[in-house]
Amino acid sequence: MRFSFTISVFLLSFLSISKGYAIHTEPESVRDTATAVVVYNADARFLPQANYGVKEYTRMIDSLVVLDTVPVSLVNQLSVYRMLADKNAGELELVIDSIFDMENVPQPVLNAVNIYMTTMEDALAQPTGLYAYVPESTAPHPSDYFYKDWNTEVPNPYRNNLSKFDSTLKLMLVDSAQNCGYYPPFEGVVTSHFGWRYGRNHNGIDIDLEVWDPVHSAFAGVVRVAKYYQGFGRVVVVRHYNGLETLYAHLHRFKVRPGDIIEAGDVVGLGGSSGHSTGSHLHFEVRFQGVPIKPSSLIDFKSNKIRTNVVALQKSGAFLAVAADNETGVKKVYVVKQGDYLYKIAEKFGTSVDKICTLNNIQSKSSLVTGQKLIIGT
Ligand SMILES: [Zn+2]
Incomplete structure (x- = not known):
């Protein structure tokens, strides 16, 4: 009942x-x-x-x-x-x-x-340890194992509870093998940086643009929020398969709706000056579980390239600091979804059932459990 x-x-x-x-x-x-x-x-x-x-x-x-x-x-x-x-x-x-x-x-x-x-087995399959989680392109809501909620109304509905955060977590931001790349949201001059500004935190960066300029999603994912919200004005939030969420504020027009599945580079909206904004610009945020990350620590806004494929997240005051990390030696972990079987997973990641069995010390006939973590490669 x-x-x-x-x-x-x-x-x-x-x-x-x-x-x-x-x-x-x-x-x-x-x-x-x-x-x-x-x-x-x-x-x-x-x-x-x-x-x-x-x-x-x-x-x-x-x-x-x-x-x-x-x-x-x-x-x-x-x-x-x-x-x-x-x-x-x-x-x-x-x-x-x-x-x-x-x-x-x-x-x-x-x-x-x-x-x-x-x-709650699925929701509780929260990763810990020195793992990079491979992008999952079939889940209805990306990175379900990092987030309990799928809130389409509030840009940041998460409690910033850093004490619960596992500082050893690594994320794989982009994975060329899975065609999950990075695309610059807008190639323009950064007019305001991340951090303390006018007595409060500026949780993102501002990039100068003209009204109607197209704004692109940085990574592949699913649109969580696309609405007018307080000082953000017209704001789009995208949940990505790499575990991050990105936010695009002060838009003039929306080009996506909540639930839309998008690739890196897809236009999420047209730039503008809606909400609390003086002059047209893009306010761009990157967050993990609601905790702000300095965008320039992930992205070089001069060359418009991602700095590193894998990052290690660490607590740093109210923020998450990111350290570049080497992809070699990082275990790629896949969280088993309903309907998965070993051959399907092996094919998806371009590996073999034998390799997965050896890495995880399981038999090819072993039955998989939803939420189970499988090491795919190192
Ligand atoms: Zn801003």
């Missing part, structure tokens, strides 16, 4: 009896008699959603606990989801380990954890 958000929001104003992340457990007497019926009742099931966070689960719980007959097991289930919702893959492992270390784990909690982990 899917709970309507309208009902949840409608009931939001009622006083909540659920506080913090405490897991509601049923009294012993109730559990003995009613748990089997309630917990395994299909109607009491609610599947976690990748785009739900602590706030959404809290709303749902708040709307349930004021009902005349509180659906206790469902509240338990949602409380577990809420506890797990803001954890990254590494933190989740720790939480789940600690749950299984408990002497008597309440069965409803175990059920909820299992449902959560099974349902």
Whole structure:
């Protein structure tokens, strides 16, 4: 049964009896008699959603606990989801380990954890370590393994939570073998650089252009946002297969819509001066999980070329600093999608099933699991 958000929001104003992340457990007497019926009742099931966070689960719980007959097991289930919702893959492992270390784990909690982990498997396949992730050109939303949300309304909906960031992550920006290149958004004079400006952060760079000049997507990807948004004016945000997002602001006209699949170099809009802008220019941002990256550390705006194919991301204050990295020795990792099989993957990356099997220590008949990481090459 899917709970309507309208009902949840409608009931939001009622006083909540659920506080913090405490897991509601049923009294012993109730559990003995009613748990089997309630917990395994299909109607009491609610599947976690990748785009739900602590706030959404809290709303749902708040709307349930004021009902005349509180659906206790469902509240338990949602409380577990809420506890797990803001954890990254590494933190989740720790939480789940600690749950299984408990002497008597309440069965409803175990059920909820299992449902959560099974349902969210794809979203939780967050990479760690010294890996470059190869561009994936078939996923509906690129780089799903880096992002929980696909938000078409807000340019930067992510919480800038750098403490969760794995500083050893490497990204492969362009991959000539996969025909994923770089294209300059606009070849013009940089009039304002990235960094502290007039008492606030300038999270991108400004490139001078004339109204109606075409603005191009830097990399291949899928358009996430194309709308008028506050000071950005007409703004386009593209999610790329390399894990980055790029933003193009102050446009005069849109040439794409959210969901459009685009190649590097495709025109996303025509330059202008919409929003908070004095004079026509392109405001161009590069972000990873919402955290701004200095564009000139990736791109040489004088020669209009990408500086390096592989970058290592490192925390640096509120920003992510990037260090050029050598492509040799970097393991290319592919995240298995639904419907994949070894031959298909081998063909896609111009390698052989035998090579993949050797690199991953698996048999050619091994069955693949969605979200599984396969080393494709080094
Ligand atoms: Zn700007």
